[in-house]
Amino acid sequence: MGTPLPTSAAGLLPVREYLLVGLTAAAVTFLLTGLVRVVAIRLGAVANPRARDVHVTPVPRMGGLAMYAGVLAAMLLAHQLPVLRVAYTYSWAPWAVVLAGLLITLVGAIDDRFELDSLTKLAGQVTAAGILVLFGVQWLAFWVPWDGLNGSYGSVLVLGPSQGALLTMLLTVTMVNAMNFVDGLDGLAAGIGFIAAAATCAFSLGLLDQRNGDAHLYPPALISAALAGACLGFLPHNFNPAKIFMGDSGSMLIGLMLAAASTSQAGDLNYSVADPRDLIALLTPLIVVAAVLFVPLLDLVMAIIRRTRKGLSIGSADKMHLHHRFLEIGHSQRRAVLLIYLWAGLLAFGAVALAFAPVEVVVFGVAAGLLLALGVSAVPRLKAARAAARGN
Secondary structure (H helix, E strand, O other): OOOEOOOOOOOOOOHHHHHHHHHHHHHHHHHHHHHHHHHHHHHOOEEOOOOOOOOOOOEEOOOHHHHHHHHHHHHHHHHHOOOOOHHHHOOOHHHHHHHHHHHHHHHHHHHHHHOOOHHHHHHHHHHHHHHHHHOOOOOOEEEEOOOOOOOOOOEEEEOOHHHHHHHHHHHHHHHHHHHHHHOOOOOHHHHHHHHHHHHHHHHHHHHHHHOOOEHHHHHHHHHHHHHHHHHHHHHHHHOOOOOOOOHHHHHHHHHHHHHHHHHHHHOOOOOOOOOHHHHHHHOHHHHHHHHHHHHHHHHHHHHHHHHHHHOOOOOOOOOOOHHHHHHHHOOOHHHHHHHHHHHHHHHHHHHHHHOOOOHHHHHHHHHHHHHHHHHHHHHHHHHHHHHHHHHO
16 A cells, blocks of 8 residues: 555645646746746857758757756745655655756756767766666566466566666666657657656556555656646747757756656556556656657668668758658648647557556547547648649
């Protein structure tokens, strides 16, 4: 059952408190982003258009500083709320996120201004992941689809301290770089971060309800609520046409916090029963980002093959990536981003629902939604084909 809450709070889901935390992060981020934009322009942290970029005018970046300020304000507020203070009593995860988030945001901000080399950035990412591990935020066990006993499907692989630390750091660095790669269209990374964080928070609240307020489940809900608020507060400034980019300071912060929320939650699942649905819901952020990255990663592999055949450098820029494909089909930037939101939302909340609802219902709902998304994605091409047919 885990550690129960004090009797005054037991049995009550602190939805209002988490909502207040998220709104605080959103308000602080929204209000400070304008100031950060001015500072970024004065410091010269500006993204100049390149051949592969969609934006055509210089845009300041470093928006992650405002997002971190929003997260910090939300975390400090939670510490002052009696109901949420238990998140700090039974776990070091919130403080780990504050410290590791500060480090990775500063590394990202320096990169936004001076464009650090990849090894330096990787060192910063590994150090931030190491801070999480030092504060006890790490995987303790992992479900695997073999060696099932008594008719159960799969079993639980219990990890040693070094194995858990290595897995945690690997997943954290992977998530950080994946979110960095996603940040290619106005509002895309912020929206994906909000969706993944909101789904993670919903999963945490569902577990809290099932376990009558197990105090160990408060930190992942707090981390994801603060992140969701920060992403939401940044979106008005970042949605097309973007007034500011979050830069590496923002995208890496999102990746770190999503990894921390999932990892802190992983340490408190009930491992007495091997249930693959819990693992699917637990890895919601990674599933969502992997799904969003699938097409561009496929594009990347094809681009390498294409450039190699032509005798060009692998790093040569072209316009064959995901957002370019959407624009080529006929979608605007805004519509392309909204379509990706739709895909991400279906996968994120579908994965969470899988842990609490009948499998058949979830699969049917997600499949229907994906068919709808496919249809909407193909509308411009279908219209063009009809127009061409009429012309002939």
